[in-house]
Amino acid sequence: AQKITQTQPGMFVQEKEAVTLDCTYDTSDPSYGLFWYKQPSSGEMIFLIYQGSYDQQNATEGRYSLNFQKARKSANLVISASQLGDSAMYFCAMREAPNSGGYQKVTFGTGTKLQVIP
């Protein structure tokens, strides 16, 4: 079963506007972490923001904020004041509690390609 779902394969946003990238997840663990990464065309994965399952407030990092709705199991990324340099692939990821082997796997969604229009 898909654990991380990103339903938007591609998105366009006007420069200086805000955009929301959707992410829903599926887990039965009470303790988990949610991450967003940015992958430019060059390929590197850049960490953007983190939300813990027990965090009471939505995470924010500069222009990035995470709209965490635990009951709906969604963790949407909001980018405010979009810039041309924001054009990239964006991946939502989830870290679950350690498995029997003691490893905390991180599972990635299929990504959303964001293009910022001048």
Added chain:
Amino acid sequence: GAVVSQHPSRVICKSGTSVKIECRSLDFQATTMFWYRQFPKKSLMLMATSNEGSKATYEQGVEKDKFLINHASLTLSTLTVTSAHPEDSSFYICSARVPPAGTANNSPLHFGNGTRLTVT
């Protein structure tokens, strides 16, 4: 600055040869590193978890004899693609988690810049 260094960034090899990819943690010790593979316009798929001083843990469907992982030190993990074939062409990327302070569980995976492998 970068906390994980991966080398080489790009490699082209002939079918049947082996290719080694290095992943180093900079300024921290990584007892565990993760190797991912990414097909064009696709997500990252975890291949294996590399453990310092012990055998790697491979995900289901990943051939351990084809993708040899060696985690010889606390700062270096290597992935060797043995007897490479064109279907092994892909983007391989390693990652490590900077040890969290205290009981914090929010330390993200830091990634190397990836290796684009092309097998001709």
